[in-house]
Amino acid sequence: MAITQHYKLNLIQWYPGHIAKAEKALKEQLKLVDVVLEVRDARIPLATHHPMVNDWVGNKTKVLVMNRVDMISPAVKQIWTDWFKQQGERALFTNAQQGKGVTAISKAAQAAGTQINQKRRQRGMLPRPVRAVVIGFPNVGKSALINRLVKRRVVESAARPGVTRQLRWVRISKELELLDAPGVIPIKLEDQEAALKLAICDDIGEASYDNQLVAAGFIDIVNYLMATVITETTEDEIVANILPAQLLMSRYEIDPSGFTGDEFLHALAKNRYQGDAERAARKILTDFRRGSLGQIPLELPLDLGLS
Numbered sequence: 440m441a442i443t444q445h446y447k448l449n450l451i452q453w454y455p456g457h458i459a460k461a462e463k464a465l466k467e468q469l470k471l472v473d474v475v476l477e478v479r480d481a482r483i484p485l486a487t488h489h490p491m492v493n494d495w496v497g498n499k500t501k502v503l504v505m506n507r508v509d510m511i512s513p514a515v516k517q518i519w520t521d522w523f524k525q526q527g528e529r530a531l532f533t534n535a536q537q538g539k540g541v542t543a544i545s546k547a548a549q550a551a552g553t554q555i556n557q558k559r560r561q562r563g564m565l566p567r568p569v570r571a572v573v574i575g576f577p578n579v580g581k582s583a584l585i586n587r588l589v590k591r592r593v594v595e596s597a598a599r600p601g602v603t604r605q606l607r608w609v610r611i612s613k614e615l616e617l618l619d620a621p622g623v624i625p626i627k628l629e630d631q632e633a634a635l636k637l638a639i640c641d642d643i644g645e646a647s648y649d650n651q652l653v654a655a656g657f658i659d660i661v662n663y664l665m666a667t668v669i670t671e672t673t674e675d676e677i678v679a680n681i682l683p684a685q686l687l688m689s690r691y692e693i694d695p696s697g698f699t700g701d702e703f704l705h706a707l708a709k710n711r712y713q714g715d716a717e718r719a720a721r722k723i724l725t726d727f728r729r730g731s732l733g734q735i736p737l738e739l740p741l742d743l744g745l746s
């Protein structure tokens with residue numbers, strides 16, 4: 440996908456030193472556990488995956504969590520479920536804000552624990568509670584998931600990479616203990632398209648970026664997905680479920696399909712904000728992040744299963 444080829448984006452303002460520190464902190468946390476709960480954003484399951492995660496997790500059990508399931512439609516959820524299955528992975532979807540799908544996560548972690556304890560017994564060792572950690576990109580809902588798993592508020596403040604704090608274990612059941620602080624996966628510096636999607640979804644932590652470029656990028660992605668979906672499938676249900684432009688059109692009364700992202704942004708600024716493109720950009724991003732535009736995915740596995 441070459442959406443960003445027209446953008447000279449330099450979104451990520453993190454220093455390599457910060458990235459290295461975050462990576463070190465994450466690896467320290469991973470050393471302590473048997474099970475890793477990797478949280479991604481269901482709107483961007485690929486951009487919220489770091490290519491090194493599987494190496495870092497090694498042979499520990501991984502539970503794959505797609506959070507913010509409320510922000511995608513059931514049809515899109517199904518498409519991703521099938522796609523992950525084809526990749527040999529089982530994706531579990533959650534709404535950590537409301538606690539939906541969280542019991543299945545506990546169960547999956549506990550099932551991994553049962554296997555680990557079977558192996559311990561075979562080696563003549565005593566069983567013990569399995570230890571787990573929640574990891575993911577900034578702001579994907581890690582703390583919300585931890586608090587839901589533990590059924591009380593244990594994560595007090597947003598964990599920032601490089602900020603050291605005392606780690607504690609919290610008990611979920613007789614068989615399962617969870618690290619009370621999430622592991623923050625450092626951002627991939629080199630992938631600007633992923634960076635754009637992370638910025639649109641506000642999953643980019645403390646990196647700074649240009650709102651207008653990011654809002655225009657959002658419109659371009661919507662247009663791209665629309666055009667691709669329409670050429671890839673004739674299934675009305677799928678098309679109808681992922682036709683985000685209609686949602687945008689009804690909210691802003693401008694059809695984005697005839698515009699580039701930048702043109703759309705300026706048209707909206709002209710119509711509503713006396714030409715103030717910054718205000719228009721903030722409006723678009725806030726509306727999307729709050730879910731006010733409807734359920735809009737920013738990624739689909741379009742090469743698989745749709746045609």
Ligand SMILES: Nc1nc2c(ncn2[C@@H]2O[C@H](COP(=O)(O)OP(=O)(O)OP(=O)(O)O)[C@@H](O)[C@H]2O)c(=O)[nH]1
Pocket residue numbers: 506507508509510533534535536537575576577578579580581582583584596597598599621623
């Ligand atoms: N709509 C929706 N919002 C969610 C969901 N899960 C979490 N959020 C919201 O997303 C925001 C970030 O959630 P956190 O749990 O703080 O995310 P985090 O990954 O711990 O963030 P950092 O500590 O910054 O790395 C909060 O405003 C949550 O209320 C979800 O499933 N759906």
